[in-house]
Amino acid sequence: MRGARVRLAMTYLAIIMLMSIGFSVVFYHTSYNQIGRQLPPRSLYQRALIPDDFRPGVEDFIQQRISEARNDLLVRLVWVNLIVLVAGGALSYILAKHTLRPIEEAMEAQSQFVSDASHELRTPLTAIKTSNEVALRKPKLTLTEAKEIISQNTDDITKLQSLTEALLSLAQNGRHPAPSASISVQSVVSEALSQVVSAAQSKKLKIDDKSPNLAVLADQASLVQVIVNLLDNAIKYSEPNKTISIDGGQQDHHGYISITDQGVGVSDADLPHIFKRFYRTDRSRSKEKQNGYGLGLAIADQLIRQHGGEITAESIEGGGSRFTIFLPLASV
Ligand code: ADP
Numbered sequence: 358m359r360g361a362r363v364r365l366a367m368t369y370l371a372i373i374m375l376m377s378i379g380f381s382v383v384f385y386h387t388s389y390n391q392i393g394r395q396l397p398p399r400s401l402y403q404r405a406l407i408p409d410d411f412r413p414g415v416e417d418f419i420q421q422r423i424s425e426a427r428n429d430l431l432v433r434l435v436w437v438n439l440i441v442l443v444a445g446g447a448l449s450y451i452l453a454k455h456t457l458r459p460i461e462e463a464m465e466a467q468s469q470f471v472s473d474a475s476h477e478l479r480t481p482l483t484a485i486k487t488s489n490e491v492a493l494r495k496p497k498l499t500l501t502e503a504k505e506i507i508s509q510n511t512d513d514i515t516k517l518q519s520l521t522e523a524l525l526s527l528a529q530n531g532r533h534p535a536p537s538a539s540i541s542v543q544s545v546v547s548e549a550l551s552q553v554v555s556a557a558q559s560k561k562l563k564i565d566d567k568s569p570n571l572a573v574l575a576d577q578a579s580l581v582q583v584i585v586n587l588l589d590n591a592i593k594y595s596e597p598n599k600t601i602s603i604d605g606g607q608q609d610h611h612g613y614i615s616i617t618d619q620g621v622g623v624s625d626a627d628l629p630h631i632f633k634r635f636y637r638t639d640r641s642r643s644k645e646k647q648n649g650y651g652l653g654l655a656i657a658d659q660l661i662r663q664h665g666g667e668i669t670a671e672s673i674e675g676g677g678s679r680f681t682i683f684l685p686l687a688s689v
Contacts, residue, residue, distance in 0.1 A: 358461055362453045369449035370442075377441040381434045392426045395419055473635040474524055477650050481513040481520075516648070523652040526582075527634070530659050535576035537664055539687035542571045542614055546603055549584035553592060561597045564588075569605040571612040573684040579660045580684075583668075586653040587616045587680045593649070594678070595620035611666070612686045617679040623672040631670060632658040657682075 492498055492506050546568040557564055573580075591601045599619040606613060623631060627638045637651040654670075661668045665685055672678035 358457065358464075362450070362457055365453035365456060366446070366449040369452055370445050373445040373449065374438070374442060377438055377445070381438055385430060385434055388430055389427055392423050392430070395423055470634060474520075477520055477635065478517065481516045485510050485513050520650050520652075523650060523656060526656055527652065527659065530579075530656065530663065535579045535660070535663060537574040537576060537685075539572045540575055540577050540580065542573060542605060542612060543568050545575075545577060545580045546584060546614070548577075548581050549588060552581075552585050553588045556589070556592050557601070560592060560595070562592060562595055563598075563600045565600055565602040567602065567604040568614060569607070569612070571605065571607060572687040573612040574687045575664045575666075575684050579664070580682075583657040583660050583682060584614070584616070586657045587682075590653060590680075591616055591618035591620060591678070594618065594622075607686060608683070610686055611683045613681050613683045615679055615681040617677065619677040622674045622676050622678055623670070624674045628670060628672055632668070 488506050488509055492503070495502075546566060550564065550566065554564070588601065595601065595618050601619075602615075602617045604615050604617075623638060627636075630636045631638070632654045633651075634655040635651040636655075637649065654668075658668050661682055661684070667683045669681050669683070670678060671681075
């Protein structure tokens with residue numbers, strides 16, 4: 358990146374120098390002619406204002422002053438251009454640094470994303486490889502053992518599948534913003550609920566759906582995906598027998614949908630980071646070993662932003678969380 362910065366700075370400097378030298382040439386040329394006009398015109402001698410005897414001396418003197426003035430001008434212009442070269446060089450470098458900063462940041466984020474994604478992909482791949490190698494080294498493999506290995510591998514393959522789907526979703530959503538149409542919040546919520554109801558039931562969680570009778574501008578499939586992600590988290594991070602509530606309303610020109618749980622909550626230190634790609638709190642990484650890659654909220658945030666909306670999170674550690682989606686209201 359340093360090389361690119363220097364090259365861009367050189368281009369800026371070349372433009373500055375081209376302008377400065379061009380201006381100096383025109384200025385020198387014009388001044389050269391103007392200085393030459395100092396020689397007294399013939400009429401002055403004819404009217405005997407300057408005696409004839411003085412004429413050669415006066416002319417030599419003036420010629421000498423003219424060439425001195427021209428040399429002086431040339432030296433000054435060279436100095437000015439040298440100063441422009443040095444100051445322009447410094448300015449160009451600062452400008453190039455400023456211009457390239459957003460590109461550098463985007464590249465850094467991209468390479469961080471690739472390395473995080475590779476790291477997450479490597480873990481299940483290594484697990485599959487290791488269990489297969491161990492099985493191959495065994496002289497005899499019973500049917501039960503083989504089935505156990507296949508089942509472990511299938512679990513890891515399912516993880517890989519969900520990770521690649523999440524990665525693909527992030528990449529595709531970033532490229533093609535979803536088309537918006539007027540959609541009913543209640544229908545979107547009930548479609549999302551149908552996808553998570555069995556997970557909630559198996560954890561004995563109650564879902565209290567008080568979604569508002571509103572129409573918002575969004576893409577149905579994208580909004581379903583966002584609500585599924587939020588409900589999924591509410592289920593994952595809640596203890597059994599708790600309640601998850603869905604409600605909403607309107608505020609200014611936006612409709613909002615809130616999903617509130619009574620789960621483990623997020624600490625104040627983690628809260629500002631949970632929408633970042635691959636961010637998982639220590640609790641979800643280690644203690645309870647929840648499935649996930651820290652991509653669900655990043656995908657939700659990306660989708661909602663693409664619809665001109667916003668998603669916010671409030672949470673108390675140990676006291677539950679509330680995620681709210683704001684979307685432009687559809688004119689009824
Ligand atoms: P993950 O796949 O880890 O759930 P997300 O992007 O959906 O990834 O969430 C990022 C992190 O935010 C999670 O690892 C978890 O620590 C925290 N989080 C998200 N939703 C909740 C919730 N409802 N309650 C508690 N913590 C949550």
